[in-house]
Amino acid sequence: MKPIARSIRTRQLGGYVCHSCTRNLRRSRRGYATTSQPSTLEIYDVVCVGGGPAGLSLLAALRANPITSPLKVALIESQSLDPTRKFSLPSTQYSNRCSSLTPKSVGFLQDIGAWEHVKRERVCGYKGMRVWDGVSGASIDFSPEIGGAATEGGVVAYMNENLNLTRALLGRLDELGGVEVLEGEKVTGIGFGNDTSTADLSSWPVVKTSGGRELAARLLVGADGGNSPVRTFAGIDSRGWDxxxxxxxxxxxxxxxxxxxxxxxxxxxxxxxxxxxxxxxxxxxxxxxxxxxxxxxxxxxxxxxxxxxxxxxxxxxxxxxxxxxxxxxxxxxxxxxxxxxxxxxxxxxxxxxxxxxxxxxxxxxxxxxxxRHADSYIGQRVALVGDAAHTVHPLAGQGLNQGQGDVESLANTIAYSVEHGMDIGVRMNLERYESERYAQNNMLMGVVDKLHKLYATENQLVVGVRSLGLRAVNSLDSVKGFFMRQASGRGEKFL
Ligand SMILES: Cc1cc2nc3c(=O)[nH]c(=O)nc-3n(C[C@H](O)[C@H](O)[C@H](O)COP(=O)(O)OP(=O)(O)OC[C@H]3O[C@@H](n4cnc5c(N)ncnc54)[C@H](O)[C@@H]3O)c2cc1C
Structure with a gap:
């Protein structure tokens, strides 16, 4: 089902849709290009597409905060979440999809009450990193004593299975309750609502799912990965290279x-x-x-x-x-x-x-x-988080961590709007999120990309210069400390 191409209009709608005042509206077919059986339109404050680490963390953060917990929220995930809920392996086996979580990400997960649901015996905190040049042998060693990057117990980062994290986030969401979960349902189209006698939803995204549901969102969040349908709907380009x-x-x-x-x-x-x-x-x-x-x-x-x-x-x-x-x-x-x-x-x-x-x-x-980097993380009534907004080379182990940083910032931005009686979906009110995250992510992605390119050559001159650089950095604890703090997510902000 194709959405009708329409420019996004800026219009502020006051007040919140909460459980008590949510009405199911019979929608006309004006918002979509093709006709189907008329279905009941459901109205939500936040509709999140994508139940990966970013989407689940955002919902847990919104539900865990008393300021945002009254919001009516829904999750649409195309896969069944049952394999994640049931994720269990013996201690001699590990999933092959693991990510290093920075202490900052872990701190955020603790704040939203998800970390205690993580099977800790399957997590490995590590205390040092050794990085070296395969051509010249020049190396750099990071240990917890350098730069004060380490947290409790001298841990630089935590290796964890992605499924251990998403399972924990689902556990936390079950504990908190209040999320309408549509799993095994794909987004088949996104259009706009209508201006009816009961409500003007003409600037609201309306998500249609493969299960025949139609959800109008005051704020539609794309946590739907690299090929984000939400990003496409919002007309936000994503640039980069393979x-x-x-x-x-x-x-x-x-x-x-x-x-x-x-x-x-x-x-x-x-x-x-x-x-x-x-x-x-x-x-x-x-x-x-x-x-x-x-x-x-x-x-x-x-x-x-x-x-x-x-x-x-x-x-x-x-x-x-x-x-x-x-x-x-x-x-x-x-x-x-x-x-x-x-x-x-x-x-x-x-x-x-x-x-x-x-x-x-x-x-x-x-x-x-x-x-890949999206041109913007926000549109009118749209926000992108995680891989939907950016995809980065895994050499610095930062992709999932960047997503956690996005989620923390977006959840705070939404809470600020709620607290001040502002509309959570209006672009102007989402700008705080964009300004906190875009430049920060862009800078990190640039560094990671240059590192990949710098080391993808055997040119003797380049090898000589990069090895000199690596040896120089290795001899300077203050510079190494700076890199350690960046890697652990506790770095100085550049912007
Ligand atoms: C080899 C490798 C190693 C990595 N190592 C690290 C690391 O050490 N540290 C780190 O921080 N990061 C690492 N990353 C990156 C990390 O895995 C990703 O950044 C992270 O998983 C992205 O999470 P996400 O929730 O944004 O997106 P995803 O995990 O892609 O989740 C998107 C969700 O949206 C759903 N979806 C998509 N389309 C639709 C639709 N139409 N309708 C409904 N649902 C939909 C999908 O089913 C999926 O569940 C690594 C990546 C790779 C490839």
Whole structure:
């Protein structure tokens, strides 16, 4: 069902639609291009499309705050949320979709009461990061003592399965109640309401779902990921480029003294010319892999036997770029070849992750990597959060964290409007959200993008300069402290 193209008019509507005054209005068909059985129009203050980490956090934040809890809110999610609700794995298995959560994001999740629903035994706080140049070997080490970035217990960030987080958010929403959840229902069209004798909804987005529901929203939130239908409806362009890279992910089992203990919990990232390879700690002797590489090499990796795949991961952290090129071209037999080459390659054991000895069955997958940034996060009666607003290369582990920052800011913006008797959907009242988040996200995305480009070359001059830079930064605790604070989400604001 196609929405009729109409420019968005600016009109302020006073007052709030709350449970007691919500009326179901019989809508005419004027708002849509095609006809269908007339259905009952339901009116909401906030309709959130997308039940990923961003959408669920926003709803939890609105419901947890007594100022915004009277708002009538709905969630539309195209997938069934049952697999998330039932998410449960033994302590020897982990989902392959993990994200590092900054202490700032965790603080926000605590504030909205969601963190206590997270299965903490499946979360791994880590205390340091080691990042190095795969071509020159220049490195930088971050430890909790530097720059005061660390939180309680010296933790820099927390590795967590995305499903552990979304499950917790759903648990918190169940506890809070008051959200109309339409799951397994896709948005099939978004148009505008009508000016009827009972209410003027002509500037209100009306969302039609595959289940035949029609929801009018005082504020429509797009938390609907990279291909956001809400962003398309609002006519907001999203610009950027594909990196021509994919992120290969897998759950790995490690071996060696120390990996399972607190001191062993360090994130490792090596920049290879094809993209960075990262090994991020999970509880026990497990870690999650994010290996950014070309689609061609990713396909070769995914076609390997488990033993050869494990050997390639070990090689990625230990062997030279030339060795890796050769190994990628072998159709099989990497296990034997890597073992021989490792014995003839000098590397400092304490500077690389412990040996990978296994990969969890079915956990190897890949995701295309791209950069996208919406021209704006707001429109009249529309706000975008999370990947609907921006998609960033995962090398700095910031995508989900940026979404949490958006949600915190938008929830505060909505609360401010409610407190001051202002209309939550009017663009002017959403500008505080845009001004708090846009430039901040843009700056971070620019840095991440430049890092990717800076390390995606073997040009000797560039390698020399970047290695000098890395060594210089490594010797300056104050500069390292600055980077640590940015990575942990506690950085100074630039703008
Ligand atoms: C390999 C990799 C590693 C990463 N590592 C990290 C990391 O370490 N740290 C970090 O912070 N970030 C990381 N990220 C980024 C992070 O995963 C994303 O930023 C985050 O998951 C986005 O959450 P979201 O809620 O905005 O969007 P999504 O998770 O995409 O959720 C969007 C939701 O909208 C729903 N939807 C879409 N269309 C419709 C429709 N028409 N109708 C109804 N519902 C709809 C979808 O079903 C989905 O549930 C990584 C990403 C990748 C690819």
């Amino acid at each position: 990196y021509g890279r994919v992120g290969v992910v897998a759950t790995l089992q490690m071996e060696g003294e120390g990996w399972g203990c607190e001191e062993g919990k360090i994130a490792y990232q090596r920049f290879l010319p094809t993209g960075p390879v990262a090994c991020l700690p999970l509880p026990g002797k497990f870690c999650t892999l994010v290996w950014s590489t070309t689609p061609d090499l990713a396909a070769k990796l995914k076609a390997l036997s488990a033993e050869d795949f494990v050997s390639m991961v070990n090689a990625a952290f230990r062997l030279s770029v030339t060795d890796l090129k050769y190994l990628h071209d072998l159709p099989s037999g990497q296990e034997e070849e890597v073992s021989w080459r490792e014995n003839h390659t000098p590397f400092e054991r304490e500077h690389v992750p412990m040996k990978v000895v296994g990969v969890q069955e079915g956990s190897i997958a890949s995701f295309p990597l791209k950069l």
